[in-house]
Amino acid sequence: MQSLQAGRFHRGCAAFRGAPRAAPRVRAAAAATAPAATGVRKSKKQLVFPFVKIQGQEDMKLALLLNAVDSNIGGVLIMGDRGTAKSVAVRAVAELLPIMDVVEGDPFNSSPTDPKLMGPEALQRFRAGEKLPAAKLRTPLVELPLGATEDRICGTIDIEKALTDGIKAYEPGLLARANRGILYVDEVNLLDDGLVDVVLDSAASGVNTVEREGISIAHPAKFIMIGSGNPQEGELRPQLLDRFGMSVQVKTLMDVDKRTQMVLDRIAFEADAEGFIAGCQAEQDKLTEKIMAARERLPKVKISRELQILISDICSRLDVDGLRGDLVVNRAARALVAYEGRDKVTQEDVGRIITSCLNHRLRKDPLDPIDSGTKVAILFRRLTDPEFVKREAEAKRKKEEAEKAAAAASPKKAGAWGGLPGRR
Incomplete structure (x- = not known):
């Protein structure tokens, strides 16, 4: 048969x-x-x-x-x-x-x-x-x-x-x-x-x-x-x-x-x-009307060249293969703006959708403790929020100081190696 x-x-x-x-x-x-x-x-x-x-x-x-x-x-x-x-x-x-x-x-x-x-x-x-x-x-x-x-x-x-x-x-x-x-x-x-x-x-x-x-x-x-x-x-x-x-x-x-x-x-x-x-x-009817209005508004929504460059820069830094990621982020950001009744994409709009658009496109490293979505979110913050970079650097510095202090305070075991002569 x-x-x-x-x-x-x-x-x-x-x-x-x-x-x-x-x-x-x-x-x-x-x-x-x-x-x-x-x-x-x-x-x-x-x-x-x-x-x-x-x-x-x-x-x-x-x-x-x-x-x-x-x-x-x-x-x-x-x-x-x-x-x-x-x-x-x-x-x-x-x-x-x-x-x-x-x-x-x-x-x-x-x-x-x-x-x-x-x-x-x-x-x-x-x-x-x-x-x-x-x-x-x-x-x-x-x-x-x-x-x-x-x-x-x-x-x-x-x-x-x-x-x-x-x-x-x-x-x-x-x-x-x-x-x-x-x-x-x-x-x-x-x-x-x-x-x-x-x-x-x-x-x-x-x-x-x-x-x-x-x-x-x-x-x-x-x-x-x-x-x-x-x-x-x-x-x-x-x-x-x-x-x-x-x-x-x-x-x-x-x-x-x-x-x-x-x-x-x-x-x-x-x-x-x-x-x-x-x-x-x-x-339900109100939400349906909102979707229909967004479809009509979508062709009028604009996204600046600066934001388009930012999107492509993020995709490049994350080693995203191909251009699908860039295109999807642009389209999703415009759809979000149309859905919310506006006509211009902002940096915050891109930040709200970029993780969902890119997290599945990153190469996975089984030894990396940071998941793909977190990587996307962190990179976006680093490129768009100078204060975030400062806070991140300060947190890293404090962590290193705390580790050094903990190492200095812990007593060494008898016979433990203390370094080369002249460096103690």
């Missing part, structure tokens, strides 16, 4: 290397995909714990919100202990994203007006002058299961139909469903590295290209990539870590008040989810 499928369907997707050549009509396996697409629109809404009720974990929440404002940041990697609201936060932020217009019955969540966000079939109809029927759809959250195959993720081409009927019969995968939405991989550190690479390639290029026997189909796959996992169960390769825009570490809440409130809210949600959500719907 496996070999039969391999003969008919393409396994895998290639990185986008330019627009595919002209070819026969494209049909997105309507019988298999259209019911599922309409089902998404008509299915009963799943009740999700509200984002505004998540206690603590401020770095995680900020990273998710900034990616909601600007999807070009490159997604978020959330690593931490079990039971720290990682999955809850991801599903909750999806509820904050605005309802969008899509082409009715389209498996790629195509925009009815923007050709850049259209799948192949909708784009053909649009170019033919047809007015595409629109429908409303909540921003999709597609969860990628650990057991998913490359076919399931990327989609497949029916070679038999392509050769006999001249039709590019394509069955869309999870990347098509996630277009213009969120793709979430829980336990991403346990997923096969090859599959993670495929997904991150599509997330970076915004296009998923499937190729088989000289036949190529490309469709938009622009989504926010979010991964989460427990570092005790395994780490991601550095090459894959670098592909995530931001990375945050979450820990179990130790603040008694916040911990208690989170438990009480969760119990109340499980007892009456609809009533609990209704009680904080006004806060």
